[in-house]
Amino acid sequence: MDRITRLGGRSARRFRLGLAWVLVPCIFVFDTVTNYEIAGAVFYLVAILLAVGLLSTRGVIIMAGLCVGLTLLSLAMTPRGNWNVGLINAGISIAAIGITTFLAIRILVAEAAANNARVQLTRIARITSLGALTTSIAHEINQPLTAIVTSGHAGLRWLEQEPADLDKVRRNLDRIVADAKRASDVIARVRTLARGGVSIKERVNLQDVVADTLDLAQADLRRNAVEVDIDIDANLPDVMADRVQLQQVLSNLILNATEALKTESAQRRNVEIRARAGTHDEIVVSVKDNGSGVRPEMLDQMFDPFFTTKAAGIGMGLTITRSIVEAHGGQIWAHPNDPRGACFYFSLPTKDSSAA
Amino acid sequence: MNSNPSEVVQDAGIVYIVDDDASVGEALADLLGAAGLEARLFSSAQDFLQSTRPDVPSCLVLDVRMPGMTGLDLQRQLIALDLTLPTIFITAHGDVQTSVRAMKAGAIEFLIKPFGDQDLLDAVRAGLAKDSSDRREASTIAALRERYASLDAREKEILTGLVSGLLNKQVAGELGISEITVKVRRGQIMKKMQADSFADLVRMMETLRRT
Numbered sequence: 001m002d003r004i005t006r007l008g009g010r011s012a013r014r015f016r017l018g019l020a021w022v023l024v025p026c027i028f029v030f031d032t033v034t035n036y037e038i039a040g041a042v043f044y045l046v047a048i049l050l051a052v053g054l055l056s057t058r059g060v061i062i063m064a065g066l067c068v069g070l071t072l073l074s075l076a077m078t079p080r081g082n083w084n085v086g087l088i089n090a091g092i093s094i095a096a097i098g099i100t101t102f103l104a105i106r107i108l109v110a111e112a113a114a115n116n117a118r119v120q121l122t123r124i125a126r127i128t129s130l131g132a133l134t135t136s137i138a139h140e141i142n143q144p145l146t147a148i149v150t151s152g153h154a155g156l157r158w159l160e161q162e163p164a165d166l167d168k169v170r171r172n173l174d175r176i177v178a179d180a181k182r183a184s185d186v187i188a189r190v191r192t193l194a195r196g197g198v199s200i201k202e203r204v205n206l207q208d209v210v211a212d213t214l215d216l217a218q219a220d221l222r223r224n225a226v227e228v229d230i231d232i233d234a235n236l237p238d239v240m241a242d243r244v245q246l247q248q249v250l251s252n253l254i255l256n257a258t259e260a261l262k263t264e265s266a267q268r269r270n271v272e273i274r275a276r277a278g279t280h281d282e283i284v285v286s287v288k289d290n291g292s293g294v295r296p297e298m299l300d301q302m303f304d305p306f307f308t309t310k311a312a313g314i315g316m317g318l319t320i321t322r323s324i325v326e327a328h329g330g331q332i333w334a335h336p337n338d339p340r341g342a343c344f345y346f347s348l349p350t351k352d353s354s355a356a
Numbered sequence: 357m358n359s360n361p362s363e364v365v366q367d368a369g370i371v372y373i374v375d376d377d378a379s380v381g382e383a384l385a386d387l388l389g390a391a392g393l394e395a396r397l398f399s400s401a402q403d404f405l406q407s408t409r410p411d412v413p414s415c416l417v418l419d420v421r422m423p424g425m426t427g428l429d430l431q432r433q434l435i436a437l438d439l440t441l442p443t444i445f446i447t448a449h450g451d452v453q454t455s456v457r458a459m460k461a462g463a464i465e466f467l468i469k470p471f472g473d474q475d476l477l478d479a480v481r482a483g484l485a486k487d488s489s490d491r492r493e494a495s496t497i498a499a500l501r502e503r504y505a506s507l508d509a510r511e512k513e514i515l516t517g518l519v520s521g522l523l524n525k526q527v528a529g530e531l532g533i534s535e536i537t538v539k540v541r542r543g544q545i546m547k548k549m550q551a552d553s554f555a556d557l558v559r560m561m562e563t564l565r566r567t
Contacts, residue, residue: 139421142448143377146469150383153473157390172386179379222423266424 013054020050024067031074036086041071041093045100052104053111060108064101068094139219140186144179151175203238204246206275206283212243213250217258224258225266232275236283239348245324246348252321253287253344260291260342282330282347290341299334321346369413369484374398374430375446376422380469384417384476391477393484401425405433413491415464415483417476420447420454428454431461442483442490446471497567500560503549511548514541518554519561 024047031040044067051063075090155172158165210230214221221228239246254271261269271289278284294302303322325332325346332346371388373395375381381397388395398404402425416434418427425433431443444465445458455466464486465479507515510531517527524542528535551557 139448142469143380146446146448146471147377147379147383149470150380150387150473150476154383154387154390157387157473161390168386168390172383175379175383182379223421225423 016050017054020047020054020063023047023050024063024070028070028074031071032077034078036075036078036081036083036089039089039093041067041074041090042096044071044093044097048097048101049104052108057105057108060101060105064097067097071097137186137216137219141183144183144186147179148176148183151179200242200244201240202243204241204243205238206236206285207232207234209243209246210250210273210275213247213254216247217251217254220258221254221271224262224269226258226261226269226271228254229270229272230274231272233277236275236277237350239283239328239350241328241348242324245328249321249324249346250285250287252317253346256317256344257287257289257291257342260289260293263292264290278347281350283350284345284347286343286345288337288341288343290337293336293340294334294342296336299336302334303332369394369415369487370410371395371415371417371480371484372398372404372409372441373417374401374404374422374427375417375419376400377419380419387473387476388480391473393477393480401427401430401433404430413484413488415442415444415480415487417444417446417480420445420458421449428458428461431458431463435461442486444476444479444483446476497563500549500564504564506548507545511541511545514538515545515557515561518542519558 024044027040027043027047030043031038034040048060048064048067052060055063071090071093075086078086151172155169155176158168158172210232214228214230250273254273257271261271268290271287273285273287275283275285303318322332325348329349330347332344334342334344337343371393373381373384373388375384375397376399378399381399385395385397396407398407401422418430420427427445427447434440434443440462443458443463444467445455445463446467446469447454448469458466464483465475467475467479504512513531514527517530518524522530524538525535528538531538545551546554546557549557549560551560
């Protein structure tokens with residue numbers, strides 16, 4: 001959220017930086033033409049503070065150095081007034097510039113560290129949710145491998161019989177080919193998922209994305225005996241979105257729903273995925289479960305970083321989910337489900353309005 | 357790899373395979389078929405429970421992870437129904453906790469997918485052998501029970517006394533009958549129980565008491 005607002009103000013940043021660079025010569029002129037008694041040079045602080053956060057640390061130091069130099073130059077060039085007062089004023093100005101620059105740089109460094117930590121956490125959360133999927137992916141790949149190895153052994157045995165039973169050998173070879181294809185399909189899906197990183201927007205059919213996501217989550221859903229109902233309006237227009245990120249949004253919500261259903265008896269573990277056209281050029285997708293649900297007072301906090309109800313969670317899943325949805329120009333929200341469980345909604349614009 | 361003739365001849369029995377993955381199940385059935393074993397395939401634990409199974413030595417090849425009833429659930433259910441079969445678990449994950457639980461509940465093998473054919477066949481053959489010896493023992497015990505039931509109350513009293521190590525005279529004293537009667541009755545007991553010797557009789561009683 002924070003990041004997006006900042007990115008959105010790109011022209012504001014340019015304006016601030018421009019202002020800083022215009023201010024510097026103005027202050028120089030003002031400081032030079034006025035008497036020694038007027039400490040015009042302290043206004044350099046304004047320019048430096050404007051530039052902080054827009055220039056690199058080195059850039060800020062260079063600017064401060066320039067300001068100090070100009071202050072001294074003004075001192076030499078100022079035609080009127082008391083030289084001693086001018087000297088003191090210049091000294092105070094230079095000290096103020098030095099102290100301000102030092103403090104500003106410290107803030108910059110701290111901010112950079114905080115930013116780094118945030119990037120790192122996003123990556124960790126991504127790895128964590130991938131980790132949860134890994135078990136299910138490993139199972140998905142191991143099944144066809146087992147079938148291949150076993151069919152291979154069976155085929156060899158039929159071949160070694162006297163006389164060899166070629167029909168049965170062929171049957172096993174056919175199964176090996178089919179299972180190898182099955183394993184490579186799983187790998188292809190995982191690679192699409194892992195490519196992540198750079199956002200590539202394309203026309204995406206929601207039905208396909210839901211189907212792909214469910215394919216990947218299938219083993220996990222089946223293991224937890226979760227029934228999934230899908231209700232997607234076939235006439236929905238395509239959305240401009242990053243397919244992989246959209247899969248991540250869906251799989252995060254499905255993963256959360258599955259977690260919430262673990263406390264329920266196996267007969268009533270149900271997840272419903274719906275997609276409808278919204279009121280303004282948008283599609284609204286909902287993921288509804290009849291699990292343990294959310295308390296109303298949690299609804300506002302649960303998208304915040306580090307908010308979690310899970311013992312092993314780090315509370316980044318929904319934060320990432322929200323940042324993806326918002327990067328797509330959509331919104332995400334949740335309601336308690338009636339009579340039990342939770343319902344998560346997210347909207348996606350059908351016209352690509354985000355200039356990003 | 358090459359199946360020697362004795363391998364093919366010896367196996368009379370049925371191997372039940374329960375795996376929700378059709379491909380894995382079919383491959384397993386095919387492998388067992390190639391090794392001269394009869395295999396029956398079920399795609400879920402429920403299907404297996406509902407099937408009627410002939411009264412022949414058999415064993416179970418069971419997938420751990422299945423939707424609905426898992427392999428471990430099925431094992432528990434079979435134990436509860438007193439339908440224990442030698443069970444070979446197959447699983448994708450070598451998860452220690454699960455394997456310990458399965459082995460504690462009496463599984464004879466826990467194979468990690470993908471596994472070697474000989475490992476599976478060895479386990480299956482061990483399972484079938486165990487089931488046929490279990491069955492033999494069960495029928496021996498049933499016969500013993502029947503013979504014991506044919507004894508009358510007094511004979512049972514005398515038998516208990518004798519087996520506990522008392523002499524004829526002591527048994528007679530304890531039950532208030534003559535030593536001659538005890539000797540005659542002892543002969544009848546041996547005949548009814550089809551015991552070749554007194555030591556044999558003691559062994560039989562030991563077996564009965566154990567079960």
